[in-house]
Amino acid sequence: MNIDARINIDGMFNHLDKAIRLAESDGHNELLDSLWSVWSMLVAKAEFTKRASSQDSETCKKIETETYQHDWATLLQQGKVKFPFKAEMLCGPVEGQFLKSIVSIHGAKRILEVGMFTGYSALSMAEALPDDGEIVTIDSCDYLKPFVRSLNQSSPHSKKISIKLGDCMALMHELADAGEKFDMVFLDGPKEHYIAQMKIAFDKGLLNAGGTLFVDNAYVFGTSYQVSSTDTTAKDIIKFLDKRSDLHRVMLPLNDGLLMVRRLSDVERRRL
Numbered sequence: 001m002n003i004d005a006r007i008n009i010d011g012m013f014n015h016l017d018k019a020i021r022l023a024e025s026d027g028h029n030e031l032l033d034s035l036w037s038v039w040s041m042l043v044a045k046a047e048f049t050k051r052a053s054s055q056d057s058e059t060c061k062k063i064e065t066e067t068y069q070h071d072w073a074t075l076l077q078q079g080k081v082k083f084p085f086k087a088e089m090l091c092g093p094v095e096g097q098f099l100k101s102i103v104s105i106h107g108a109k110r111i112l113e114v115g116m117f118t119g120y121s122a123l124s125m126a127e128a129l130p131d132d133g134e135i136v137t138i139d140s141c142d143y144l145k146p147f148v149r150s151l152n153q154s155s156p157h158s159k160k161i162s163i164k165l166g167d168c169m170a171l172m173h174e175l176a177d178a179g180e181k182f183d184m185v186f187l188d189g190p191k192e193h194y195i196a197q198m199k200i201a202f203d204k205g206l207l208n209a210g211g212t213l214f215v216d217n218a219y220v221f222g223t224s225y226q227v228s229s230t231d232t233t234a235k236d237i238i239k240f241l242d243k244r245s246d247l248h249r250v251m252l253p254l255n256d257g258l259l260m261v262r263r264l265s266d267v268e269r270r271r272l
C-alpha cells in the first residue's frame with residue numbers, strides 16, 4: 001500500500017487493502033475490479049482536489065518537503081523531541097489554501113494557532129495577513145522553534161509569526177488574562193483540550209467579537225465515525241456544542257475534519 005498517509009488517517013485504506021487481498025485470494029474477479037475502482041476513485045478525488053486548488057508558495061513547499069525528509073524517529077530516540085512526530089501532521093496544501101483564503105475573507109489581523117509543528121499552517125495563514133498582522137503560534141516542543149525559523153526565513157511573511165513555547169493550556173489562559181484578542185483561533189494541538197480551549201476562546205474573550213474558531217482533526221482520526229471505536233473525544237466535542245445554543249458550527253470534511261465555530265449572533269447578525 002503506497003498512498004499519502006493524510007488520506008488514510010482513519011485507516012479506511014487498510015480495510016480496502018484487506019478486502020482486495022481476500023477477493024484476490026478467493027478469485028472473486030468482479031468484486032476485485034469494484035474494490036480497485038473504489039480505491040482509485042478515492043485516490044484520484046484527493047489528487048484532483050489538490051490539483052484544483054492553488055499551489056503552495058515556494059516556502060510552504062519547502063517546509064512540507066523538509067518535514068517529510070526530517071528524521072523524526074531518530075530525534076525521538078535521542079530524546080531531542082518528546083512527541084512521535086509524523087510529517088503528515090502538517091495540514092497539507094488544500095487545508096493550507098483554505099485557511100489562507102479564510103484569513104483574507106475575514107480580514108483577520110491577529111490569529112492564534114495552537115499546535116505549530118514545523119510552521120506550515122502558520123505560514124499559510126500569515127501569507128494572507130496584512131503587513132502589520134500577526135499570528136501567535138504555540139507549541140510545547142523546544143526543538144521546533146529554531147527549526148521553524150530556519151525553514152521559513154526565506155518568506156517575507158515569516159516576520160508576522162510569533163512563536164510561544166510552552167503548554168498550550170497555560171499559555172492560552174495567560175493570553176486571555178492579559179486581555180489579548182484574536183480574530184481567528186486555529187486549534188490543532190492536543191485533542192483532549194479542545195473543549196477547554198473553546199471555553200477560553202469564547203468565554204474568556206480571547207476570540208474577538210465577529211471572530212472565527214477552527215478545530216482541526218475534528219473527526220479525531222476518524223474515531224467519530226468508526227463503528228468499533230470507543231474513543232469519545234469527537235462526540236464529546238459535539239455534545240458540548242449541542243449545549244451551546246449561542247454558538248454556530250459547521251463541519252467541513254477536509255482531511256480529518258475541520259470544524260468551524262462562530263458566535264450565533266455573528267452568523268445571524270442579531271443580538272441574542
Ligand SMILES: C[S@@+](CC[C@H](N)C(=O)[O-])C[C@H]1O[C@@H](n2cnc3c(N)ncnc32)[C@H](O)[C@@H]1O
Nearest residue numbers: 090091115116117120121139140167168188189
Ligand atoms: C498536528 S501538529 C500541528 C500541525 C500544524 N498546525 C500544521 O498544520 O502545520 C500538533 C502540534 O501540537 C503540539 N502540542 C502537543 N501537545 C501540546 C501542548 N500540550 N501544548 C502545546 N503544544 C502541544 C505538538 O508538539 C505538535 O507540534
